[in-house]
Amino acid sequence: MDKLKENQAAYYPGCALLTIDRAYNNSSKLVSKKMGIELVELQDYNCCGIGEMKSVGAVSMYLPLRNMMLAKSRLGSKDLVMACSVCYHEFSRSITRVRENKNELAEVNAIFKEAGEIEGEFIPDGEARHILEFLYNEKGVDEVKKNTVKPLKGLKAAPYYGCLYSRPSMYTFTDKKPNLDNSERPRFMHDFLEAMGAEVVFYGNEVQCCGGRNVVQDEETSFKLCSQTLSKAKKAGADFLVLICPKCAGALDVNQPKIVEKFGKDSELPVVYLTQLMALAFGFSKKEAEFSDMISDPLRVLKEKGF
């Protein structure tokens, strides 16, 4: 594979985005390209561990770091951009841990050596970057404003950051690095939505958890947390809940029919990804933004509002 050129960035898709959440994947690429950065997909990537592998020692760090090594050896990129918050968390966790702890770095390197797949030792000099933070810092709000050809006038959006985009700052360094978001009151998505002309709704559950981690094992907890978030956003008058994580979508969008069945119509609210709304504002069609992929049916509301 060729090394990256200027205006290209190494992109880690992750398992969900290549399959069920292709809407997020495709719209992220469309939007980034429009803003002047091409996302180049990393081939032969492996799963980051999605938080289920933490108890198996250094393996939990080997899984994400193998992808960092691949990006460096194949694409020549220290940094890796990703759209999923869980992947982002796993990557930043591993990088921070091996940076701060020599023993853990040695353990990970021992696995790399034994596998013998990629040459050289792992050096923690790159960063994992969430696509929201990446676009915000590399291109900025002005670029979003400039590219908006179809302002989202009259749309009320409730941004939902979830847990792992901004937390914990011991791994993500939010609050600590000046260019990153605030961990308790993130604002990057607010800024983007406002730049596109949408009205941002404040509803109080922006950084609450959706219980996505246990969505398989413990539906009971997840459903309760999700219904809180959905009904609060709906009560505040939102037309959409705007997400930046496919795992949140698994809990809030895919499971929404079940939540509505259990907790009533108060929890019925269309869910979209931020990049889908950006694609719409940048002049792509609803079909290109793949709104029809969402189970919570955002198309109906879009039609009502004249989009």
Place this chain on the structure above:
Amino acid sequence: MALENQEKRPVAEKGEHIIARHLIEDDRIEEEKNLVIDGVDVSGRWNTFILSRVDSDFDRSFFREIKDTVVGSRINRCWQCGMCTASCTVTPLYRRFNPRAFIYMMQLGNLKELKKYVDVAWRCVGCYKCSQRCPKQVNPAEMMEALALLIKKYFPEEVESKLKVDENVKKIYEDMILGHGRLDLAKLHISSMQKMGRTKELIGKIEIDAIFKMVKDGRAFSVLRLSRPHNWRKSKEAMENYLKNIKTIEQTTI
């Protein structure tokens, strides 16, 4: 589930307004009917007393065991401020889930107490609010993973009876990630539903609608196309060798 019954257990009238009431045994709470101290009537809330207790029978060797794991390496830093419990997402839903108390019990090696909480200990949603707000960077969210390791080692029969679902699903994740390198979400959903004994729900209306939608727009086929990363076998073998050699808590189980 047996768990639900426990959550709905009627709260003992005695001392019911005490926060974290579940940590105190009934006979350690004394409530006076009409209490007068120095001529002042202190009825109501002020007449509740908790008898002090002495814990001396604990095993500190246990502490070392947790500290040696990746997830529990910061247990020595905790000074029991309770910020983790105060910010926890799960505690409001399940009162008996109390990270601060769990960490305290782990520090003391108080297995007798820990055993009482096997049924809620796995409910952590991993939202990292506790780790964000912890003033000592103990990382309570990962401490809950250490707790899971510990429970697996010391209470295998409890795990078998109460935590079977969680353990089975975790096993599916591990097999899939280590074995194939990538996560097949459709397969994950189906096999975990089977393990949980909920196969019937898979042919319910909501599930069928979702599957039909994904077949129609082609996403169902992209799931099938998700292949293994090239040369994954090398990584797989290296990781398996590592797991054979490390001496974490779970490795010493057998």
